[in-house]
Amino acid sequence: MDLIDRAGEMRSGEELDLARLRDYLEPVLGSVANAIEVKQFPGGHSNLTYLLSAGGQRWVLRRPPFGSKVKSAHDMSREYRILSALKDVFSFGPVPKHFCDDHDVIGCDFYLMSYIEGLVIRRQYPASLHLNSSQVRQQLLNFFDVLSELHSVDLAAAGLDSFGRPEGYVRRQVEGWCRRWVDSATPDTVAVDATMQWLHDNMPAESDMASVIHNDYKLDNVIFSAANPLDVIGVLDWEMATVGDPLMDLGCTLGYWVQLSDPEFFRESRTMPSDIKGAPTRREIIQRFQEKTGLSVDNFPFYFCFGLFRLCVIGQQIYYRYYHGHTKDERFAGFIKKAFVLQRMCELIISGEVVD
Incomplete structure (x- = not known):
């Protein structure tokens, strides 16, 4: 195998x-x-x-x-x-x-x-990887525990205490991604004004913890051991890493996290197999994150909505290139559909129809 x-x-x-x-x-x-x-x-x-x-x-x-x-x-x-x-x-x-x-x-x-040799999980689990539901659960909890471990790195010991700008991080992220949306919007795209306003109006206070954050922590950026697929052995793709609010990092990851109870339109759009039987729910993930870090997760809807909106903007930026003829790659044509899906999930969070 x-x-x-x-x-x-x-x-x-x-x-x-x-x-x-x-x-x-x-x-x-x-x-x-x-x-x-x-x-x-x-x-x-x-x-x-x-x-x-x-x-x-x-x-x-x-x-x-x-x-x-x-x-x-x-x-x-x-x-x-x-x-x-x-x-x-x-x-x-x-x-x-x-x-x-x-x-x-x-x-x-x-x-x-x-070089770290191992298993990378993309949209589907490999057909040759046979895990039962309890093993799936443990594997994915291990995945989130490594993120918590990253957030626990001592900045001074790593020499990163002057790296990035943790003060005002939440506001800069919200304003920055809203600005990127405005810069990449096309006439045929979804309306997101209400979501941008909600994010501005509901920004929580900065957490009490500044951490190294990955900013694109997802399953296909992690390597699992081929000998013991429950164990994480590597984390890749550090291009967006900085020092900032770890709860925002968790929100970015949860923006990818589709679960079994989600609406069918959202499950169909998933990019990793987080809705497989045994996978922890977003609520279970944030509770475990709170236990590991001691941080309050009372504003979970904000962080989840931000993670979704950020992905919406990224998809729109990719589609913008296709719309304006900067690329002829037909794969990019479908990214506008992703923007509609992600915006719809933002609406459900804001209305309270999706709570975790």
């Missing part, structure tokens, strides 16, 4: 200059660099990851998407700094190996990190 997430051939248009890469990495990795072979990992609409192999050793190379113009959205040096800070205080992050800002190598900043 092979549960390992495998890399494949490099996708057309996303190839790396292997000769330049080998030459550059020889002083970093030694003579083994001359034998490096490259494959590419599947998935993702943002930063790209490649598997480098040579002499029985493996590394992962991470770079921005081709054609990216917005440096702040794909800041490799920032990711590298966060992983470097976390490597001694959070055991689930890849270990950073080397950062390169010489664009003569592959045309952009990139960094190398350790």
